[in-house]
Amino acid sequence: MDKDNVVETLGEQLYTRIFPKHNEHAGKLTGMLLELPAPVLSKMLQDEAMLTTAVEKAVTALQVDLHQECSKITSKEEDNGSVSSDSLGEQLFDLVDIYNTGYSQKITGMLLEQHKEAVLKLLSDPKQLEEQLNAALKTLQQQRIEETDVSDTSDAEETDGLGEKLFTQVEELDQLHAHEITGMLLEMDADILRQLLRERTMLEAAVRKAQAALST
Structure with a gap:
């Protein structure tokens, strides 16, 4: 199955899942989620909690500033050359935040310390992203334990x-x-x-x- 067909199939499955609760904006929300890498979408469709979190975040973004979101998408389409560090950070944060660890900002910052090529790979490889996310989360939790020990x-x-x-x-x-x-x-x-x-x-x-x- 070629890439276009995969995206189309994922889009149909997402739309079907989103429509019952958000029928008015189902098309827009589906389009926003389809900006995520296909492997992430596939995982999302198999994990109800992950899908719910992603949809809620998309709904919030849509409600807060629909026009601003549209301009971001347009800007991204027009500038398909180099990707700025700010843009990478935003895209990475969106993916990390889906996992709802409670440390999204810190984990994103840790992952952004890598070379730009490595960060770009994380955006397209959900398995590698999940591995590095779990490693970063483990580090943060260990730091928290050590801080508690110091307090004790x-x-x-x-x-x-x-x-x-x-x-x-x-x-x-x-x-x-x-x-x-x-x-x-x-x-x-x-x-x-x-x-x-x-x-x-x-x-x-x-x-x-x-x-x-x-x-x-």
């Missing part, structure tokens, strides 16, 4: 600092059981610990409770 470390360091101050005050009230009582108190939230350090009567009450628990 900071919390641990803060608790250690509070523990030292708390031990000093608890030792004044019960030198014999200061370690055990401090350990019990450190199970409380950091905000409560700070309040204990500020309010002596509250600390004394907490120490008495801990002493009662130790004696049972």
Whole structure:
């Protein structure tokens, strides 16, 4: 089957799927989606969630500024020579955004760091795009985990600092059981610990409770 027939077949299948919900603009929406590479369209027709996301984005673009969208398409047809970096970025973002990862902007930026030829290949090879997209997503998720680990470390360091101050005050009230009582108190939230350090009567009450628990 030649390229024109493939596109025509895909267009018919897309139109059939889009028409029931968007009959007024079904033709326009189908035309917008047909700008995507044929392999991406084929995958979209097999993945209902991916198709729904793509159609919703096309509907939004159509509603926001139909005239601007038409001028973009016309401009693209007139300038079929060199592709600008901005145009590449827009086309790549549209493809990446279909996967709805939540990191579309960041992943697009990461992929655009490659040579122009490599980016052009991604636009025409959905399998390679998906592989690189997943790799970029994995990197971003790992960075997020590492940032969380750093945050957890900071919390641990803060608790250690509070523990030292708390031990000093608890030792004044019960030198014999200061370690055990401090350990019990450190199970409380950091905000409560700070309040204990500020309010002596509250600390004394907490120490008495801990002493009662130790004696049972």
